[in-house]
Amino acid sequence: MSVDEVVLLDAWGSMFGMRARIALEEKGVKYEHKEENLSNKSPLLLQMNPIYKQIPVLIHNGKPISESAIIVQYIDEVWNHNTPILPSHPYERAQARFWVDYIDKKVYPTWNKMWRSEGEDHEAAKKELISIFKQLEETLGDKIFYGGDTFGFVDVGLITFYCWFYTFETYGNFKMEAECPKLIAWAKRCMQRETVSKIIPDEKEVYNAVVEMKKELESK
Amino acid sequence: MSVDEVVLLDAWGSMFGMRARIALEEKGVKYEHKEENLSNKSPLLLQMNPIYKQIPVLIHNGKPISESAIIVQYIDEVWNHNTPILPSHPYERAQARFWVDYIDKKVYPTWNKMWRSEGEDHEAAKKELISIFKQLEETLGDKIFYGGDTFGFVDVGLITFYCWFYTFETYGNFKMEAECPKLIAWAKRCMQRETVSKIIPDEKEVYNAVVEMKKELESK
Numbered sequence: 001m002s003v004d005e006v007v008l009l010d011a012w013g014s015m016f017g018m019r020a021r022i023a024l025e026e027k028g029v030k031y032e033h034k035e036e037n038l039s040n041k042s043p044l045l046l047q048m049n050p051i052y053k054q055i056p057v058l059i060h061n062g063k064p065i066s067e068s069a070i071i072v073q074y075i076d077e078v079w080n081h082n083t084p085i086l087p088s089h090p091y092e093r094a095q096a097r098f099w100v101d102y103i104d105k106k107v108y109p110t111w112n113k114m115w116r117s118e119g120e121d122h123e124a125a126k127k128e129l130i131s132i133f134k135q136l137e138e139t140l141g142d143k144i145f146y147g148g149d150t151f152g153f154v155d156v157g158l159i160t161f162y163c164w165f166y167t168f169e170t171y172g173n174f175k176m177e178a179e180c181p182k183l184i185a186w187a188k189r190c191m192q193r194e195t196v197s198k199i200i201p202d203e204k205e206v207y208n209a210v211v212e213m214k215k216e217l218e219s220k
Numbered sequence: 221m222s223v224d225e226v227v228l229l230d231a232w233g234s235m236f237g238m239r240a241r242i243a244l245e246e247k248g249v250k251y252e253h254k255e256e257n258l259s260n261k262s263p264l265l266l267q268m269n270p271i272y273k274q275i276p277v278l279i280h281n282g283k284p285i286s287e288s289a290i291i292v293q294y295i296d297e298v299w300n301h302n303t304p305i306l307p308s309h310p311y312e313r314a315q316a317r318f319w320v321d322y323i324d325k326k327v328y329p330t331w332n333k334m335w336r337s338e339g340e341d342h343e344a345a346k347k348e349l350i351s352i353f354k355q356l357e358e359t360l361g362d363k364i365f366y367g368g369d370t371f372g373f374v375d376v377g378l379i380t381f382y383c384w385f386y387t388f389e390t391y392g393n394f395k396m397e398a399e400c401p402k403l404i405a406w407a408k409r410c411m412q413r414e415t416v417s418k419i420i421p422d423e424k425e426v427y428n429a430v431v432e433m434k435k436e437l438e439s440k
Contacts, residue, residue: 051322051355060311063311065311065314065315065318066318067317067318067321070314070317070318070321071314073313073314073317074310074311074313074314077310077313078310090294090297090298091280091283091285091294093293093294093297094285094290094291094293094294095285097287097290097293098285098286098287098290101287101290102271135271
């Protein structure tokens with residue numbers, strides 16, 4: 001077997017970059033982690049993702065893959081000898097894809113709306129964000145992980161937002177534990193996996209970084 | 221082998237519903253086609269897609285699958301004995317998923333922006349729509365189909381917009397043939413497949429339906 005060259009272009013705190021990293025850890029793949037400065041993107045990033053110019057980009061033996069949900073599926077298909085991430089049954093695969101797509105369409109855009117607005121718009125976005133998490137809690141139900149007993153695609157897709165919960169709560173003035181206790185219990189179960197806990201940063205560090213980012217944006 | 225019960229909830233002219241239909245035709249799957257009235261959705265649709273309440277929904281032996289790109293992948297995985305839709309190599313699969321995701325993120329939303337705006341906003345959206353198609357033409361390059369020599373996932377994802385081109389052109393006052401001649405040649409190649417031509421409606425009929433829809437919206 002030839003040695004794979006695996007590089008991840010990422011940025012600190014990105015829930016999308018963390019998805020790729022957790023998937024690589026789950027598979028035990030060694031990779032080089034390159035942090036991008038998003039206000040001064042590297043020529044490599046612009047060359048590897050000319051369409052969106054965004055992280056994460058996985059570069060496998062020189063060939064780039066973009067979009068985190070697509071990257072995770074790619075990792076699952078290439079390193080398919082152990083720890084499957086997607087379920088094996090087509091119907092369960094479709095359901096897992098549906099929920100990761102739901103997370104992509106809903107969580108970050110709604111947080112972004114809440115973060116950038118004030119007054120009524122802020123309140124509406126906050127209400128929407130809470131209702132999204134309540135939906136995700138309902139979808140989990142009484143299962144241990146989203147796919148059942150084993151950690152899988154939807155878990156990878158959602159757990160990377162966990163370190164952002166404190167930031168969501170603080171900007172939104174609500175408590176995730178009070179709104180979605182089962183989701184918090186699920187997140188704590190995920191955090192018991194070393195592949196997750198070694199990747200997810202401290203929630204206060206995320207919050208401080210977001211405060212700094214907001215200051216910077218407002219000073220422009 | 222037990223007999224599969226396959227139902228597709230759809231609406232006339234939907235580029236997303238047509239993707240599911242072409243995939244089913246490619247696989248030779250018999251299905252019941254149920255047309256929804258989107259201004260008076262059926263209880264079945266609301267029950268089968270409670271999250272988005274949108275067509276298309278594929279109901280396979282009573283179990284619903286939503287979101288057209290996910291439906292097409294499901295069809296490819298379940299009826300996997302012939303005519304593969306996604307490529308077999310993980311890297312090519314990732315690329316195909318990337319481009320279908322690009323089409324989903326860009327084409328309809330930009331058309332919608334153009335359709336609903338006037339003046340400068342309309343012009344900006346028109347310019348953006350043309351640049352999206354130029355990008356898609358560049359991605360095709362000199363290949364016969366997006367995946368190479370055989371009709372596949374990106375072809376299914378994009379060809380269903382073909383019958384909307386006349387509507388895009390008429391509302392945008394441009395000519396696709398002049399802007400993207402290679403894309404038009406590709407579309408004509410796709411239309412030579414019976415699985416495609418039997419599903420794609422006449423472009424003038426699509427245009428007339430859109431004109432009616434706009435009148436209805438404006439009278440409200």
